[in-house]
Amino acid sequence: MKKALSGILLILIMILTVSPVTSAADMQIQIDGVTLVSEVKPEIKNSRMMVPLRVISENLWATVNWSGSDVILKKRDLEVVITLNSNKAAVNGKPVLLDAKPYLKDNRTFVPLRFIAQAFDCNVMYTNAIATIKTKPFYIDGVKITAVHEEFQMTMGSIMAEIKGNAYIEEMYNILKQNKGAEVEAPGNLSPNYRFAEGYDRTIQVYFVSEKGDYVERFSFYSSILSIGESEDKRRILMYADTENKWYTFTSKAYHEILKLNSITSMYGFQTTISNSTP
Structure with missing residues (x-):
């Protein structure tokens, strides 16, 4: 009887502690407290949030240029270079390895949110279905x-x-x-x-x-x-x-x-x- 009760209790604990899976369609991105409005939704690839390049670059006010399969993002004295379908990137010429490869889908380039945000000196936090980006305050x-x-x-x-x-x-x-x-x-x-x-x-x-x-x-x-x-x-x-x-x-x-x-x-x-x- 005790073994049976212990087994039931263990099952209940497992049910209560398993986190629900959030679909990409349910996810939101907030920048400085504002929920981003975009018709193109983020995607989850290998447990990483991937976002449309244009959406994140414009809202961090970075320019975007292409050189072959390389994407070059610039903002003042900062330059970030990423390559489609490659985990190799560079921040001001310094090599960086990505844990998620940028890719092209429906003529839109998707990039790893955390890497791009942190490269531009922003803080990123995830709470349930919300990715929160905090940029440097302006004085x-x-x-x-x-x-x-x-x-x-x-x-x-x-x-x-x-x-x-x-x-x-x-x-x-x-x-x-x-x-x-x-x-x-x-x-x-x-x-x-x-x-x-x-x-x-x-x-x-x-x-x-x-x-x-x-x-x-x-x-x-x-x-x-x-x-x-x-x-x-x-x-x-x-x-x-x-x-x-x-x-x-x-x-x-x-x-x-x-x-x-x-x-x-x-x-x-x-x-x-x-x-x-x-x-």
Whole structure:
């Protein structure tokens, strides 16, 4: 009788302690607390999570180039090289052995999540069906920045959006700082609320938000009003740096980089609307 009870107890313990198997379709990836939105799901190969290269590279804001079967990822002074169907990789020229080989499926390249994240100095944790990636926080003059707020000026009213994700926050700041042009005089007849200037329309205001919710830095963009028949290349863009109280020229190319960043953050779920005063 005791042997029978012991056997039943052992079976119950085994049933209770066996972890459920999670399918790839159920798995989620979170970056800096934001659940990644993607139509391409991660896969599990040899107990390793494999993710689409484009999804992970764009959300870490790394560029991707191909050289034969090699994939080259770059972000500032960091270069990661991986090879399709090979466990050999390199980080800044230093050889690394992978425990899961990158592969091509349905014209999409899948790479091991943990290796790519750690190569870009991110922490990775797994909890049940969630893979959590934490990137390096971004600071402005020693103040930790947790979000970017963008106010889009419409014909009537405005829309305020919030962008999360340290890589996106840092890239937004870099675009603004690195593409700041020559200092110029302020446009004439600027209204007190900075909404419109003579010959210019305000388009976007960008705020860098601290952990406490304070605006650490603010930038406003003004686009020149084109006459009927004027081509788009005649448009002039000015940037007002609020903390400096100075006006600068800003290139159209850099302005479109901001719009591209907005598009990507919206696509992957890193951008949310926090207010909308349009009719």
